[in-house]
Amino acid sequence: MSIGTSGPGASATGASSLGTLSSGRSTSLRGFDVSAPLLEVTDLNVQFPSEDGLVHAVRGVDYTLRSGEVLGIVGESGSGKSVTSLAVMGLLPGNARVTGSVRYRGQELLGQTDRSMSRVRGKGVSMIFQDPMTSLDPVYRVGAQIEETLRTHDRSLSSQAAEARAAELLELVGIPNARERVRSFPHEFSGGMRQRVVIAIAMANQPDVIIADEPTTALDVTVQAQILEVLQTALEETGAAMVMITHDLGVVAGIADRVLVMYAGRPVEVGSVEDIYYEPRMPYTLGLLGSLPRLDASTRERLTPIVGSPPSLLSMPPGCPFAPRCPLHVPQCDEAEPPLLEVGPGHSAACIRTEQVERAHGHAAEVFSETAADTLLAGESLPADYTVGEGARDASSPGAPLADQPEPAATGPGAGSDTGSVVSDHRPTNGDRA
Amino acid sequence: MSAPTTDRADGPVRRGEPILSVRGLEKHFPIKGGGLIKRTVGAVRAVDGVDLDLYPGEVLGLVGESGCGKSTTGRAILNLQPATGGSVKFEGRELVGLSRKQMRPLRRDIALVFQDPYASLNPRLPVFDIVAEPLVIHGLTKDDAELRNRVRELVETVGLNPEHTNRYPAEFSGGQRQRIGIARALALQPKVLVLDEPVSALDVSIQAGVINLLEDLKNDLGLSYLFIAHDLSVVRHISDRVAVMYLGRIIEVAERDELFERPAHPYTQALLSAIPLPDPRRERARQRIIISGDVPSPANPPSGCRFRTRCQKFAHVLTDAQRQKCIDEDPQLADRGAGHLNACHYAEATRVI
Numbered sequence: 001m002s003i004g005t006s007g008p009g010a011s012a013t014g015a016s017s018l019g020t021l022s023s024g025r026s027t028s029l030r031g032f033d034v035s036a037p038l039l040e041v042t043d044l045n046v047q048f049p050s051e052d053g054l055v056h057a058v059r060g061v062d063y064t065l066r067s068g069e070v071l072g073i074v075g076e077s078g079s080g081k082s083v084t085s086l087a088v089m090g091l092l093p094g095n096a097r098v099t100g101s102v103r104y105r106g107q108e109l110l111g112q113t114d115r116s117m118s119r120v121r122g123k124g125v126s127m128i129f130q131d132p133m134t135s136l137d138p139v140y141r142v143g144a145q146i147e148e149t150l151r152t153h154d155r156s157l158s159s160q161a162a163e164a165r166a167a168e169l170l171e172l173v174g175i176p177n178a179r180e181r182v183r184s185f186p187h188e189f190s191g192g193m194r195q196r197v198v199i200a201i202a203m204a205n206q207p208d209v210i211i212a213d214e215p216t217t218a219l220d221v222t223v224q225a226q227i228l229e230v231l232q233t234a235l236e237e238t239g240a241a242m243v244m245i246t247h248d249l250g251v252v253a254g255i256a257d258r259v260l261v262m263y264a265g266r267p268v269e270v271g272s273v274e275d276i277y278y279e280p281r282m283p284y285t286l287g288l289l290g291s292l293p294r295l296d297a298s299t300r301e302r303l304t305p306i307v308g309s310p311p312s313l314l315s316m317p318p319g320c321p322f323a324p325r326c327p328l329h330v331p332q333c334d335e336a337e338p339p340l341l342e343v344g345p346g347h348s349a350a351c352i353r354t355e356q357v358e359r360a361h362g363h364a365a366e367v368f369s370e371t372a373a374d375t376l377l378a379g380e381s382l383p384a385d386y387t388v389g390e391g392a393r394d395a396s397s398p399g400a401p402l403a404d405q406p407e408p409a410a411t412g413p414g415a416g417s418d419t420g421s422v423v424s425d426h427r428p429t430n431g432d433r434a
Numbered sequence: 435m436s437a438p439t440t441d442r443a444d445g446p447v448r449r450g451e452p453i454l455s456v457r458g459l460e461k462h463f464p465i466k467g468g469g470l471i472k473r474t475v476g477a478v479r480a481v482d483g484v485d486l487d488l489y490p491g492e493v494l495g496l497v498g499e500s501g502c503g504k505s506t507t508g509r510a511i512l513n514l515q516p517a518t519g520g521s522v523k524f525e526g527r528e529l530v531g532l533s534r535k536q537m538r539p540l541r542r543d544i545a546l547v548f549q550d551p552y553a554s555l556n557p558r559l560p561v562f563d564i565v566a567e568p569l570v571i572h573g574l575t576k577d578d579a580e581l582r583n584r585v586r587e588l589v590e591t592v593g594l595n596p597e598h599t600n601r602y603p604a605e606f607s608g609g610q611r612q613r614i615g616i617a618r619a620l621a622l623q624p625k626v627l628v629l630d631e632p633v634s635a636l637d638v639s640i641q642a643g644v645i646n647l648l649e650d651l652k653n654d655l656g657l658s659y660l661f662i663a664h665d666l667s668v669v670r671h672i673s674d675r676v677a678v679m680y681l682g683r684i685i686e687v688a689e690r691d692e693l694f695e696r697p698a699h700p701y702t703q704a705l706l707s708a709i710p711l712p713d714p715r716r717e718r719a720r721q722r723i724i725i726s727g728d729v730p731s732p733a734n735p736p737s738g739c740r741f742r743t744r745c746q747k748f749a750h751v752l753t754d755a756q757r758q759k760c761i762d763e764d765p766q767l768a769d770r771g772a773g774h775l776n777a778c779h780y781a782e783a784t785r786v787i
Contacts, residue, residue: 076637190728220499225708250710254717291642293671305643
């Protein structure tokens with residue numbers, strides 16, 4: 001079938017043949033050092049006061065974004081990945097306490113006034129937000145919202161030129177009938193189309209850096225594929241580098257050059273995309289990969305969940321924040337939080353037991369084994385094609401095939417069983433209804 | 435939708451009769467016109483002729499994008515939103531048209547696990563009461579001691595600490611709350627669980643634990659699952675058979691590996707091809723089928739084949755004469771030589787992963 005060979009982007013971004021944007025590269029904001037690294041984040045810390053005390057949402061993030069590269073930041077909810085980017089953009093609420101340094105082309109962004117940050121936002125660094133339903137203003141036409149971005153950074157631009165450019169941008173992100181659609185309101189667009197508009201706004205001023213915060217999370221998978229194509233187009237058109245924040249390890253695998261894994265407000269592993277996926281050195285990264293069900297797996301392997309949940313960012317115990325969930329945990333882990341140390345060229349991990357993780361070569365099952373209690377419930381002694389006919393309920397009644405399995409040594413009821421491991425020495429009495 | 439088909443070749447021979455059999459299920463929501471007198475001016479055909487069979491001990495995955503009607507299908511099966519047409523038979527007994535009262539004894543046999551563990555548990559009830567409630571309503575325990583024991587067992591079955599049952603839902607994490615929801619669904623020892631996106635609200639490391647729990651419960655308790663999800667990786671992991679839904683219809687049904695390795699409907703192919711693989715080398719080597727546009731409105735679905743407005747095959751491969759058939763003729767779910775059921779006139783099994 002020839003569908004598969006029609007090539008990516010054939011329909012989604014039919015406009016990519018439009019050629020580059022007319023103006024070319026007229027950016028280079030004055031006062032910024034072009035030879036300095038594009039974006040350099042050093043020891044970034046963010047704290048929020050709350051009723052229960054200070055929430056330490058970001059605890060020492062360092063990264064350098066090189067020009068033209070895509071850095072993926074992955075982590076679960078609450079790991080601080082979004083707060084990090086909002087801090088870079090200077091968009092955190094006033095009560096946030098931000099320390100450290102964020103340099104864009106050599107110039108410090110932290111502590112700048114909102115007015116001077118506005119010169120950078122949109123032109124130097126622009127952002128794509130997660131939810132296209134709320135990131136556009138519902139009372140303005142989408143064209144006006146793009147034109148606003150254009151004219152903020154170029155006062156000399158006439159309104160006709162801005163409107164023409166807005167239509168050009170909409171066409172570039174694959175919106176059909178762009179010339180008419182500039183006059184539409186956001187509610188007249190679907191979610192995927194709105195996200196295209198947001199991308200058009202983000203790329204309008206040819207920024208050096210685009211920060212995309214979960215840009216496809218709110219979208220369906222077929223629309224996600226379209227938007228990822230549009231993002232690639234945006235990067236090609238603007239030559240921008242990108243920070244891609246997502247929890248989806250599949251999206252990162254496709255788009256990122258380097259990956260930064262965050263846990264409890266801190267990077268725990270940084271490396272090239274191949275390092276992270278094929279040779280992870282931090283147990284958390286390995287655990288994340290092992291808990292993913294695979295679309296491309298033909299054999300049904302049991303998933304290896306990470307027990308427990310992330311720590312509260314209110315009161316972090318000393319030592320590695322992942323230690324309570326880590327299968328390789330040893331007493332030294334609780335002494336001090338391990339620093340991010342180089343384990344290979346361009347590859348760092350914050351773990352004192354990286355050699356043990358290395359031996360797994362990305363196979364989580366070698367490190368993360370389910371507890372004895374889990375296998376007890378897994379009922380390996382039950383026939384695989386166990387049917388639910390008449391006798392099924394009786395067959396699973398207490399004391400049936402599972403009774404003679406050994407009691408797990410460490411975990412009785414109550415001992416750490418809220419960690420998500422399955423404790424089952426009492427079987428449900430399934431026979432009592434028969 | 436034409437008359438529901440009753441007998442069909444459904445892949446390999448199944449063990450016995452289906453425990454749940456759905457034929458031509460319809461759920462149309464009326465669209466009321468403006469003005470003083472609300473007249474029905476149209477209908478959102480959320481579910482528009484769904485045929486499904488769930489066999490004992492099987493996990494049937496029901497997948498589709500948002501708005502395709504998969505959740506509504508689950509609710510219509512359970513009579514939570516009464517179907518407007520078609521038939522749902524549970525162990526041979528018709529459920530469509532039953533009153534709430536008539537439905538009540540059957541609720542012991544079919545239970546639902548909801549998507550959002552933050553919204554589906556009453557925040558003012560301690561976990562004990564949440565899990566005990568169905569047992570009390572159905573009067574299944576003789577005295578308090580038996581009730582306590584039973585709740586304790588249920589809570590342990592789902593991997594929670596029974597000493598924590600005096601706590602409130604707010605004190606638990608998302609994964610733990612979903613386990614509470616599962617414990618409650620299991621309280622009446624159902625035969626069929628309808629799971630509506632049971633893990634989509636959870637982080638991946640937590641999600642894996644809940645998926646493993648669901649697999650264990652199915653094997654140990656001999657349950658059958660209708661597993662509704664949009665995440666095809668999860669569905670591939672847990673399902674025995676998979677049904678793909680688009681705009682209120684099932685467009686392809688097959689054994690798990692058959693569907694993932696030899697999808698025949700262009701929509702299934704596009705859907706599978708759109709999912710990014712967490713494997714950089716394979717992900718970058720893939721050819722992606724990108725379908726354009728969004729799902730059409732279920733209030734006004736396209737004539738003929740409902741997918742034709744987004745179909746790559748329709749747009750780029752077919753001749754005009756072939757296209758006319760897509761426009762005029764609604765393809766029925768049938769085996770067109772691909773080895774499993776699909777609803778495309780020009781179905782062709784192709785590997786896309």
